[in-house]
Amino acid sequence: MKPHSITVLTPTYNRAHLLRPLYESLKAQTTDDFCWLVVDDGSTDDTEALIASFVTEGGVDITYVKQENHGKYVAHNTGVRLASTELIVCVDSDDTLYPHALARVLEVWQTVGQDPAIAGIVSPRDMKGQAYMVNPPPTSSLMALYNRGQLVGDTMLVFRREVLARYPFPEVEGENFMSECVVYHQIDHAYRLAVLQEYLYCSAYQSDGLTRNIRRMHWKNPRATLIMYHAIAAWQTNLLAACKAYGAYLAWKRVRGLSSCHMFTIKPHVAFLGSLLRPHYQKIFRSEQAEYDR
Numbered sequence: 001m002k003p004h005s006i007t008v009l010t011p012t013y014n015r016a017h018l019l020r021p022l023y024e025s026l027k028a029q030t031t032d033d034f035c036w037l038v039v040d041d042g043s044t045d046d047t048e049a050l051i052a053s054f055v056t057e058g059g060v061d062i063t064y065v066k067q068e069n070h071g072k073y074v075a076h077n078t079g080v081r082l083a084s085t086e087l088i089v090c091v092d093s094d095d096t097l098y099p100h101a102l103a104r105v106l107e108v109w110q111t112v113g114q115d116p117a118i119a120g121i122v123s124p125r126d127m128k129g130q131a132y133m134v135n136p137p138p139t140s141s142l143m144a145l146y147n148r149g150q151l152v153g154d155t156m157l158v159f160r161r162e163v164l165a166r167y168p169f170p171e172v173e174g175e176n177f178m179s180e181c182v183v184y185h186q187i188d189h190a191y192r193l194a195v196l197q198e199y200l201y202c203s204a205y206q207s208d209g210l211t212r213n214i215r216r217m218h219w220k221n222p223r224a225t226l227i228m229y230h231a232i233a234a235w236q237t238n239l240l241a242a243c244k245a246y247g248a249y250l251a252w253k254r255v256r257g258l259s260s261c262h263m264f265t266i267k268p269h270v271a272f273l274g275s276l277l278r279p280h281y282q283k284i285f286r287s288e289q290a291e292y293d294r
Contacts, residue, residue, distance in 0.1 A: 005106055006034045006087040011075030013041040015093035016050045025096035027059040031103040035061040039079045042069030071176025073169040080164045089158045094204060101200035105158050112194040119191030120159035126199035127153055136195045141188035147238050156201035163187060170227060177217040178224040185235035219292035222256040234264030246274025251281035
């Protein structure tokens with residue numbers, strides 16, 4: 001059988017009650033040139049039995065892998081290691097794809113995939129008007145789209161598997177959340193994305209989702225958060241944003257009692273200007289301690 005071109009990667013944890021709409025959206029795809037890789041991050045609900053029933057139905061080519069609970073970012077690393085297709089699109093367990101989504105991705109890739117400088121494709125997620133593009137260029141880094149105000153809200157991101165394999169999430173023992181920008185900012189520095197100004201991916205945030213609980217997740221994962229601030233300070237092309245991130249990095253390190261992060265190179269002027277902002281962020285983080293240390 002001919003290998004598939006794209007892997008739909010779904011890291012999931014205790015989301016059995018949400019997975020069927022995603023599965024049905026995959027069955028409805030107008031192309032079968034894809035596989036579904038479900039990385040179960042230690043679920044204790046009926047996820048395994050549910051996916052087994054999907055496999056029995058035979059409507060989609062499914063691979064199911066279960067690992068100990070380490071967080072979505074580690075499950076993402078696992079999925080990238082296991083995937084064998086040229087492209088990977090990460091689709092969360094509470095989201096769905098429109099029927100033409102994967103066929104459209106493959107159509108676009110036929111026109112841009114020969115350019116080694118293109119890491120993948122970006123399009124806005126359909127979030128009831130909360131995500132959209134404004135006169136974007138044909139290709140761009142993700143960061144530049146946001147910095148220029150040409151992209152608002154969340155995205156559907158399709159990447160070459162080899163690019164994601166080159167930039168895995170650094171894994172922190174005992175911490176189960178890390179911001180995606182740690183990976184995406186590094187990719188932005190080396191590649192561009194083909195820009196697709198149409199909705200292919202429909203998203204709805206859950207009350208227990210990571211995005212709705214982002215500050216608490218940062219507080220519970222201090223080392224991963226320190227890496228995030230360091231990555232933004234190193235790779236962000238907007239000087240003010242980079243300086244703010246470095247100020248936050250210095251303050252977070254002090255407030256949380258952490259050793260320095262040496263993963264990325266910080267420009268001297270960013271380090272100097274950022275250091276002036278450290279007291280401001282230190283005050284903010286101190287004020288958060290009472291709420292998030294509970």
